[in-house]
Amino acid sequence: MHIPTLRADPADAGAPSHRLLLRAGYMRQLMAGHYSLLPLAVRVRLRVIAVIREEMNRIGAQEVLMPMLQPAEVWQRSGRLAVMGEEMFRLKDRKGADNVLVMTAEEVVTTLASELDSYRQLPQSWYQINTKFRDEPRPKAGLMRTREFTMKDSYSFDLDADGLDKSFEAHRAAYVRIFERLGIPAIPVDASSGAMGGSGSTEFMCPSEIGEDDIVHCPQCNYSANREKGTSRLPAADPAADAALAQDAPERFGTPGVRTIDDLAQRHDAPAGRQVKTLVYVLSPPLSSGGHGGVVPPDGQQGQLTLVLVRGDHALEEQKLIDATGATSVRPAQAEEIVAALGAAPGSLGAVGVTGLPVIADEALRGRSGMVTGANVDEVHYRGVDIARDMTVGQWADLRTVAAGEACVMCGAPLEIVKGIEVGHIFKLGYKYTDALGVTVSGPDGKPLKPIMGCYGIGVERAMAAIIEVHHDGKGIVWPASVAPFDVVVVVAQQNDAAVAEAGELAYRQLLDAGLDVIIDDRPARAGEKFSDAELVGIPLRVTIGKRGLAAGTAEVTERATGETTAVPLDAVAEHVRNLSTSLKGK
C-alpha cells in the first residue's frame, strides 16, 4: 500500500492514474489527532466545502480569511485566553512574543468590524473556511475529534436583536440545507452555549451510536435538546405524602454504615425520591466580562465551595450548574475539602442549617417536605426535613440530568435519549465581543450604536466522518453523490486485452467529456479485486468494460448503493451515466 502517484506517461500529463489511488484509501495518521488526507479524502473535503460555500454565499455571507496564528494579546483582551486554558495552543515567536493557534475568530472578526462606520452598513455576515487548532486532552475516533481540523466559521453583525434573529434564522436555514445536501440527517437541538457566551444556542446533531453527545428527543412533538440543556416534566409532587412525613423539626437518626443513596433507601425506608442528595462542588469564578482590559481570573484553582442539591433519584448535569451560576468551570470537591468545610464525609452530607456556603438546589426539590438528608455528622441523617423551612437555598435552577422515559416538557410523551455527533453549532453571541473590543457604528440619530453578534460553525472533517457513519455497508463506504470523491469509476475488467483496454480508455474519455469526475481503474489486476476496491472506496457509479459486454457492444453500469446493474450500449454510456449521476445528486 502506497501513497497514490500521478501517471508517469507524459502523453497523459494531468490525467490521474489510479493504479494506487483506489488501494491507498483516505488518510494516514501522523500522530494522535493529526492526519494527512490522501487524494480521495481531499476530493471529498473539497466537495463538502463547495456545498457549504454555496449555501453561505446564498444567504449573502461574504468569505474572508483570517490568520490562524494570532497574537495572544487579542485573546487576552477578550478574556478568552484564560477561559480556553490548556485547550489553546500557544507559542512564542523569535522576539519572544506570545502567539496562539486559533480555535475560532471572534476577536479578529470583531476587530475587522470596528471599521464599520454606519448603521447603514449593517447587517453583515462574514465567514471563513480554514484550519482550527484545539489541544484536545484526548483526540479520538479518527477525524471525529482531532487537534487540527477545518472549520467553516461565520459571524453576523446586526443593529439590534430583531436583526440578529433574522441573521440567525438565515444561518439556521442554510445549515438545514447544507446537511441535507451532504446526506447528514442532522437535527437541530437546544444546547448550552458554554464558554463562548451567548444564548439561542442550537446544535446540529447527527444521530449515531458513535456520537459523543446525548440528545433528549421527543418522538411525539420532536422536542430536541442536548442533554446538557434539555429538561423534562416531572410528575407533580404528592403533597399528601409529604405532609404525612412532615415533622415540626428535622429529626436526627443514626445510619451506621450508610454511604449511598441506595443504602439509605434500603435500610431506613427512605426511597431515593424522598432523599435530598447533597453534592459539593468547587465553582471557578465567572469571568468579569466587558470593557477594555477584562480581568483574567486566577487560574481557577481557588474556587467557591458550593452545595448542590438534587433529588436522591436524580443525577446532576454539570453543564447546567455552570450555566446557572456563570462559573467558568466546576469540579467535584475533594473529600478533604468536604470534611474541612462540613465536618462530615460524603455519605452523610446535607444542607440543613448550613449558612456559610452557597446552596443551589434543583427545581424538583422546591416546596418539598418530609425529606431525608445527611446531617453533616458521619452516619447520621435527618428525616422530616422541610426544605424551605430548614435549608437556606440561595438559588433554584434546573440542574438534573434528564432520563429516558421522563415526560416531554412540551407534550408529555415519554422522552428518548439518543447519541449524536455534533456537526454544527449556531448561537447568538450578543454584545460580548463588540462590548469587549468597543465596536460601535453611528446610529440613525448620529449616536454610537453597538452591533450585536451571532456566530456559526461547521466542522468539515467531522461532517465527513458523520457522512461515512450514516452511509456505509458491509462492503465499505457508500458516498452520497453530492460529496463522492468521483462521480464514476471505469473498471477495465481485462486490462491485458488490448480491445478491452482501449474500450475502457475510450469510455473514460467520453465520461470526462461529459463533464463527470471520473477515475479509471487500469490496473492489471483481476476484475474481482477492482470491484471490491471500488465498493470499499464508495464511488456511486461503476462502469464495467469487459470482454463479455464488449462482444454485445455494451458496458455495465452499476449503482453502488443498490447494486443495480444495467447493460448500456457503449455509445450511450456517457449520456446514461451523466443522467444517472445528475439524478443521484438531486436526491
Added chain:
RNA sequence: CGGGCUGUAGCGCAGCUUGGUAGCGCACCGCGUUUGGGUCGCGGGGGUCGCCAGUUCGAAUCUGGCCAGCCCGACCA
C-alpha cells in the same frame, strides 16, 4: 491527568515466559500461470526489534527510565 493495553519490514502480526543475533501473511520486484467477484507456483528485495541506560560472553527477549499510539474515564465551542 487517572486505569488498562500495545510499540518487531509499507500494513497486519508471531517470536519474549525458558537470552544464542529475527519470522509469517498482505503489499513490493522478476518469471511463468490465471483472467467478470480479492488466481496459483517458483525465485527475490526490504527490519536502528520505539528510544536511552543497565545486567550478561551474548538482549527483540531480563531490569530501570523515557517517548509514542490505542481503549475506558476525567476533560471538551
